[in-house]
Amino acid sequence: MKQNNEFPNLPKECTSMLCKHLTKEVFEVLKDKKTANGFTLSDAINSGVENIDSGIGVYAGDEESYTLFSPLFDPIIEEYHGFSPSDKHKSNLNPDDLHAPNPDSEGTYIVSTRIRVGRNVDNMPLGPAISKEQRDQVEASIVEGLKQLEGELKGSYYPLLGMSKEVQEALIKDHFLFKEGDRFLASTGLNRDWPEGRGIYHNNDKTFLVWVNEEDQLRIISMQMGGDIKEVFTRLVSAIKSIETKVAFSYNEHLGYITSCPTNLGTAMRASVHIALPKLSQDMEKFKAITDKHHLQIRGIHGEHSESEGGIYDISNRRRLGVTEVMCVQDMYDGVVELIEVEKSL
Ligand code: ADP
Ligand code: CIR
DSSP: OOOOOOOOOOTOOOOOOHHHHHHHHHHHHHTTTTTTOBBBHHHHHHHHOOOOOSSSSSOSSSSHHHHHHHHHHHHHHHHOOOOOOOOOOOOOOGGGGGGOOOOTTTTTSSSEEEEEEEEEEEOOOOOOOOOOOHHHHHHHHHHHHHOOOGGGOOOOEESTTTTHHHHEEEEEEESOOOOOOOHHHHHHTTTTTTTTTTEEEETTTEEEEEEEESSSEEEEEEEEEEHHHHHHHHHHHHHHHHHTTTTTTTEEETEEEEOOOOGGGBBBBEEEEEEEEETGOOOOHHHHHHHHHTTTEEBTBBBTOOBBBBTTTEEEEOOOOOSSHHHHHHHHHHHHHHHHHHHHHH
16 A cells, blocks of 8 residues: 655646645645555545546545544535534435336436445455455355345346456446446556456346446446336335345444445435436536536436437436435436426427
């Protein structure tokens, strides 16, 4: 692991949360600290130092990183989620509490719906600080648990090692598999030993998928074509509940589910639609005003750091900590209803 005693070179034009919150004072207080897994401040900030165009720029190597480096992480968590150090996380996975009748039953606007949660295995370092042996062990224990799933969740595990380039590229293009070579993840050590220990599990219809050892050790995903958001949420909840009887997840009362990126803490949930908004997207200011009002994020068609194609955007909840899972999906749903109304009126 790295240890750099010099304040990093962060250019003035850098707008990431790292550049905003890593003051010289914070750096001095934290620069010699190391977690039990050997994770240092230099490790936590390396992605944002090497990638000046980061939005956030920091990652945690383990649960302890969030307390040991709290003078840096707390203000970032507060700014991203609106969650203060004295707040407690909340959970509600009851689909009956979600009000989400299909806002586009004719399929004019919503192409597809996807909801994912991130999870990490209890008592293991997170991906940025994990060893190869530990990562392989995590993969084996997750796959063992997944093998026992039944009914709609029954499927197979496909390791990345040995997968043909054609199959891999088709899975990525069709939005099922994580991409390879992400520079933000590479800089925080998340791509070490690639492709070993990584893979994807999915059912026959690819409506239920699990990514293994990408940014988090598990990304549990429910997705399908169209806008039946409640059906997607209900399937995800059933998957989470089944998997947690087989694999123990890293969780604490303050931060909820522990994830390697602070933006994913809490519910670790991102609920999104791919939605065609060809008219509204001509007026980005108006579009952003609606997404900001509903705490939503706009991404491109191939996920984070990608561009839109053909007026289709990925719209998802931005807050994940201090709000329940139902609220995450409700934010997305309410925003999507308004986006469709405005698109229709143009
Ligand atoms: P994550 O969702 O795990 O934060 P990304 O933003 O990289 O990561 O998205 C992962 C993949 O999921 C990308 O291929 C993206 O296009 C796809 N995706 C996201 N939302 C949807 C959706 N509603 N329908 C279909 N694919 C989606
Ligand atoms: C960045 O800082 O841009 C990357 N490390 C990704 C941050 C996660 N993005 C997000 O908004 N959820």
